[in-house]
Amino acid sequence: MSQGEMLGPVDDAVGYVLKQAAVALRNAMDVALRPLHLTVPQYACLELLGQRPGLSNAELARGTFVTRQSMNVVLRGLEDRGLVTRPATAPRGRELPTVLTQAGLDHLRTASVAIRRIEKKMCADLTPAQQKGLLEALATCVRSLAGTP
Amino acid sequence: MSQGEMLGPVDDAVGYVLKQAAVALRNAMDVALRPLHLTVPQYACLELLGQRPGLSNAELARGTFVTRQSMNVVLRGLEDRGLVTRPATAPRGRELPTVLTQAGLDHLRTASVAIRRIEKKMCADLTPAQQKGLLEALATCVRSLAGTP
């Protein structure tokens, strides 16, 4: 390659830098979760269940930004490993409320500290005010994009 | 669903909101590019080539955060549609410098305004200072994550 770090116009585009940050975070999470034999979607599922037990498959899918089908296979894998449990029959409607097992809770704890370390590292060079502003700005972006075309 | 918009602890995590924003942007770009028969990676490739003509396959892959193999199939598709051109033989080393054709440039222009409209909408409710802060904060996060573990 000819130039090492030439600043191009793409680096001024919010979308580009957003994508860049998301990919960097994803990769860092991936390597942090590998020793625990967890993928990022699996961890996201556990984290959500830890904070809000009894979520159904569809609710978990929306919460982790994947489809119901993908979440279904994730849950199957976690179920086979004994990390989560779903009742055989639906207590209401067709929703199968999922809960963490003790093993799942233990796994979540260790994974959670690893991920929290990643986030800490990511925000290490940000002042508390900057971090707060980042959070608010991103939330505002999400709201703006959610509106009608 | 029981609760509509209950604010959970996950919404306070920077990583979660970052992912949320990236997915929202990706989806918005997807629907905006569909009428032009372009996928997001294809558009990203065209945009990069428009700003820095002559980039090689590997350089484009790094710039769009995918693997060389994925970028190879993307380039093949764009080449078959006559939007980009690569020399049959490498002028230096093994790199094949890719450039936009006139049709590719036209396609890029229309796609670029559509995407810029999306970014404009995303940042609509942000003050210029907030937008500047967001850009800087994200760049700082990328740098922090890039450091050694």
Add this chain to the structure above:
DNA sequence: TGCTCTATGTCAGGACTTTGACATAGCGGA
């Protein structure tokens, strides 16, 4: 009651991306 509409769980198929591997072209030091 009966009908429609929405939402959920699940199965099959396909599209896209990544991992792994290989041959080759420059680069730099012994």
Add this chain to the structure above:
DNA sequence: TCCGCTATGTCAAAGTCCTGACATAGAGCA
């Protein structure tokens, strides 16, 4: 010069995720 070392382009295989489709359960309304 020669030998490693890195980087590039490409092929094959695997994995991951999504789109499409179906049957079913509850809510709302005539």
